[in-house]
Amino acid sequence: MKRVLAVALVLVALAAAGCGMSGRESILDKDELVIGVRTDLPSVGFRAGGKFDGFDVDVARYVAGRLGKEVSFLGVLAADREKVLTQGRADLVVATFTIDQDRKQRVLFAGPYHVSYQDILTRRDDTISNVRDLKGRKICEVQGANAAKRVVEERGVAAQVVPFPDYKRCLAALKDRQVDAVTTNDVILAGLAAEDGSGLRLANAQFNEQRSGIGMAKGDVAGCEAVNRAITDMYQSGTAKKLLDKWFGKSGLDLSTIAVPQFEGCS
Amino acid sequence: MTMVQVRPAPAPARRSVPGRIRVISGITVASLALLFAALAVGSSSARDGLRVIGRDAGPQVVASAGLYLALSDMDAQVANLLVIGRDYGPRRAEALKQYDARRVEAHRALLEAFELSGDNEAERQTVRSVLDGLGRYERLAGQALLLNDQANHAAGPPPDDVVRTYRTATDLMRLVLLPQAYNLTLESGTIVRRTYDEKALMVPLVRVAVAVAGLVALGCLIWLQVFLARRFRRVFGPALMAATVTTAVAMIFGVNVLSQDERALRTAKSDGFDSVLTLARARAISNSMQGDQSRYLLDKERADTYEHTYLDKSLSVVYYEAGNLSTYHQQVSSGTTGGLGMLGPELVGRDGAKVMRAYQDFQRADAAFRRLVTDGRANEAVAERLGRTMTAFGSYDQALQSMAKSHEQVFERAIGTGENALDNLWRLMPFAIGAIGLLVIAGVWPRLKEYR
Structure with missing residues (x-):
């Protein structure tokens, strides 16, 4: 009895939640994510033979994979990064997007996923x-x-x-x-x-110090928290170190200490 | 055989009075069961919410914030010891004592955070990783302190080999350990938000379900009485009337307790937890700001880096539009806040004004301290760092702490109220269920007996 009732109530609750969220979709509700990445930065975000590649692109793939989503990439330049989010053309932006208090008024930042200088x-x-x-x-x-x-x-x-x-x-x-x-x-x-x-x-x-965050549309707190958990996984599993070594191991960048990003917080 | 059974089955129920009494009683008992089941589901959901928010995540915020503060202060004390050098004997002893005390605190907080992380694997791994790193940090810090003692230098920046050893230690602390402690605090915030969102949806729905089930049960009880009154020409069935009243009281009490719990959860989260979390984060960041002051003094080569992290952290705590630290200092002393930055929304009321004044004081002291450093007056800068800026930071931190205390009290009170309401409800509910059951039997049994 109790279980049946609980199930019925949960169904009603889910329906209500679905209705409540319809105005502002979370990235968690999508099957495929459009992720904005740079096309003009070698090793970081670039296009080779029509394919997107680089550190940021690998991070984007990892995060989308942890969230269980398909990915399609959208090439962005520095000046487009806020626009593609506010216009809803991209769900996430992973494009050496430095978190600062001014930008935070218009975009939500998950991460940072990497601390650089x-x-x-x-x-x-x-x-x-x-x-x-x-x-x-x-x-x-x-x-x-x-x-x-x-x-x-x-x-x-x-x-x-x-x-x-x-x-x-x-x-x-x-x-x-x-x-x-x-x-x-x-x-x-x-x-x-x-x-x-x-x-x-x-x-x-x-x-x-520059903290590169993952830009998202403002308001998607649940999505931002899920991205943060994916980033935590990326560091705990050693993937972050592997990716940094892959792209910058021979570049002269000091990788002796891999800084763990201190999250900005989603609210 | 099947054909035979289908036709006559409903007939006796329609015709015989005891059959109908049994059916109506059955429906009544079922609806009563539904009422209490809904009440049980609602209560366990609310209790679960209060437990996760009040007993797991809430204490985890306090434990992990305590961990951050202890770790951050350990590194700040090492930096202080390195700039003190052979001068300022009592200060030195004090800093050493505080370093040891913080180390003990950090170890305790780690144990507590590990216990509170329960079966959250990511949290457990974070705690383990901090534990591993802390051992390494203590070794490196010990080396730096030893080299520093051997150098026996005057107050001010120590020799290069000391600085280099300290760099490895502080990098480990600031870039690896502290962020993990900080993220642990944030993760508790995530757990609370998720639990709250779920409960804020669930509990009101169950409350409606309790009310509906209760009204149905009352309707059935009345229906049973009306039926019995007509058939047996009795106006009153005292037992069933008592059962009806008890059911009504149980329903109203139940709905009331659920809405009380809903309020308790909301108060605990919005007026308590959210502010406790924000203030814990602000305290953590501010503490590492005062560490950055010592590091700025200690490591000339990285002075720019430490000045920038100090500015960056200042901006995130209380935001002003400022491109460099001296502009920021000016803006802060001008006094008005735009309500931006982490502390922005908290700086209201008398407590808020007190925090803001203390913060202004701290930033003023910082400006004076940095002037001494850039003028090359290292010895005076050390005195200033250990004197005025430390005192100013102390009172700023105190103000933040007392503000957090009052929110913590609101939080604990709300959780306590919610849990008490549930306890009271379930202290009485078994009696109500038993009484209603006995009363229904007492009301129906004698009537059925008349047909034997």
Whole structure:
């Protein structure tokens, strides 16, 4: 009797829950997730022969797999990341999307799934080892990124900022000695250096901690918690270390301590 | 054979009076059973909710937050010892004592967190991993302290080999152990939210079911009495009337207790647990901020990194739009809050104002401390760090703690009220069930006997 009643009540409850949630779908209710990934960052998120690949892409696959969902990828550039979420074109964005308080007002962040740092890429013969060493030196700024500005404004280091449209031209300028350093997220630099292959040096200066989160539509608390559990699994099972070694093991990035991400919280 | 059975079967029930009494009594007993079954389901659901939220997840938040604070303070004390050097004797002894005390606390909190993690495998693995790491941390910290003693340096940054050893230790603590302790706290929040959402849906539904089953049972009892009154020309059946009244009372009491529990769960979560969790997280992050102050002083090469993590954490606790720490310091001392950041929604009322004032004080002390460091006055900076900033942090932490205490009390009271209501209900329910059963028999049996 009790069991029958409980079952009946649960059915009613589920129906009611279904009705209540219909306005705002959780990623948990979907069979397939559209995940936004970068296409312009070697080793992190790039497209090779029509296929998406890179560290972020592997993380996205792992998370979707833990949630038991199929995946299709959507290529995004830095400027599109918020838009694809707010317009509902992507369910998740795994695209070196740095968590900050300003963005948190518009997007929900699960994770972080990886803690990286702002770092410095220089020529092999250069002695720059610290953000302070950039004083009076020329650093490249990629339009739309704020990394170079953070050196000058946040750290108060008087470097000369030289603007370039993208990282490719930045790297060419670095090799031509038009600039002395490129600064941004360390995994991006590691990927660029590995692709370039001419022996550029990552300083491992590790200033400005950057927490890369998984962007989601605001309000999907249950979905965000499930993604966090998937990320916990990724670190506990050693998959995170394996993926970092796979993509950045030979890039000069210091992987001696794999930082466990401290979650941002879903509410 | 089957044909024979089908035709005459309903006939006796329709015709004979005892048959009809039996059928009506049967339906009445069934509806009463439904009532008490619904009540039992509702009660066990509510009790389950109160247990998960009040006895598992709630204490787990306190245990894991305690773990974080103890771990974070261990690392801060090691950093303090390294910058104290050979000067400030009493301070040194104090820091050593506190390091040992925190170590004991951390071990206890780990044991407790492990017990509370029950059969949650991910939580258990996290606790195990912290336990393993803590052993390694203690070894590394011990090495750094030993090298520091041998260096016998003046107050201020220690020699490079000390800094390098400490770096390995603090990296392990800050990048591996502390995040796991913090995530353990958050996981408890997840468990509470899930349980609450489930119960907030389930309990009201069961309450409606209890009311419906109760009304059906009352209807049946009345139907039985009306039938008996007509057949046997008796106006009153005292036993059945008493059964009816008891059923009505049981139903009203039951519905009442379920709605009381619903309220208790809501109060425990929204007015208690949510704030307790937020304040535990804020305390954890703030504690690692004061550690970052010592580390900033200690490790020149990484000073920028530690200053940035300090700013980043400050922004997440109380948010202002500020691109660097000095702008942030100015914004904080200007006083107005936009209600953003973790503490934003909590900074209301007198307690909130007190916390905010203490936070402003702490940030002001931080600004003064950093000025001494950038001016190269290391010895004074150490004194400032161990003096004013530490005191300011102490009173800020105290303010956070007393705010958390009041929410903890609300939480515990709500859980207690909910559990008491259920206890009272089920202290009386067996008697009600027995009484109603006996009364129904007493009302029906003599009538059936008249046909023997």
